[in-house]
Amino acid sequence: MNAKRLEAFSDGVMAIIITIMILEIRAPAGDGWEDLKPLFHKFIAYILSFIYVGIYWNNHHHLWQAVEHVNGKILWANLHLLFWLSLFPFSTAWMGENYISFVPVAVYGFILFMASVAWYILAQLVIKEEGKESRVGQAFQSDKKTKVSMVIYAVATVIAIYQPFVSICIYALVAALWFIPDKRIEKKLKDR
Numbered sequence: 001m002n003a004k005r006l007e008a009f010s011d012g013v014m015a016i017i018i019t020i021m022i023l024e025i026r027a028p029a030g031d032g033w034e035d036l037k038p039l040f041h042k043f044i045a046y047i048l049s050f051i052y053v054g055i056y057w058n059n060h061h062h063l064w065q066a067v068e069h070v071n072g073k074i075l076w077a078n079l080h081l082l083f084w085l086s087l088f089p090f091s092t093a094w095m096g097e098n099y100i101s102f103v104p105v106a107v108y109g110f111i112l113f114m115a116s117v118a119w120y121i122l123a124q125l126v127i128k129e130e131g132k133e134s135r136v137g138q139a140f141q142s143d144k145k146t147k148v149s150m151v152i153y154a155v156a157t158v159i160a161i162y163q164p165f166v167s168i169c170i171y172a173l174v175a176a177l178w179f180i181p182d183k184r185i186e187k188k189l190k191d192r
Contacts, residue, residue: 006078007064013082014057017089021046021053024093045096045108048172049088055178056085056115066135067126074129077122084115095168105164109157112171116150149174 025042028035060081091111094104120143127137152174160167 003064003067003070006070006075007061010060010078010082011057014053014060014085017085018050018053020089021049021092024089024096041099042093042096045092045099048168048175049092051175051179052112052115053085053088055175056081056119059119059178063123063126063136066139067130068134069129070126071129074122074125077118077125081115081118081122084111084118087111099168100164102160102162102164105167106157106160109153109160109167109171112174113150113153113157116146116153120146120150145177149178 025039025046028039088111091104091108095108098104123136123140123143123146127134127140130136132138132141152170156167156170156174159170
């Protein structure tokens with residue numbers, strides 16, 4: 001089975017996720033600068049989530065450039081990833097409204113954690129299908145960055161119970177670590 005349809009569907013879902021996130025930020029009733037102040041935290045949450053969706057889109061795109069075959073397990077694993085990403089608009093809006101409350105910040109972190117777990121599962125299934133000697137297999141031989149990110153998300157989610165703002169800063173730090181697209185697959189594509 002070809003990966004192009006899976007990639008196109010996923011691109012569409014991610015575009016819709018970004019669209020829904022911005023639609024959660026309503027324009028203020030007034031026309032002055034002071035009317036924008038209540039939207040500040042919502043906008044910061046949107047920027048963070050936009051970056052995360054962008055990171056997943058970039059890495060997702062790179063992954064499918066190296067994949068030759070997909071199977072039913074990979075299709076379901078991809079849907080599993082899209083499920084967690086589709087929760088970003090909800091968690092972004094909630095955290096943007098309640099950025100100093102631990103439950104919305106912890107829920108946001110849990111969704112980040114589960115999206116990273118889903119990404120890891122997807123990558124492992126692709127490696128199993130393609131083989132360890134494939135471009136994907138070689139690129140993901142040592143996927144420390146994903147594993148470390150999962151641990152950081154889990155820890156930050158717990159920290160949110162005590163210090164929600166610290167957790168938000170940690171989420172932003174992990175996003176900064178992933179901001180530059182993963183070059184491993186690009187390098188393997190050039191090598192062949």
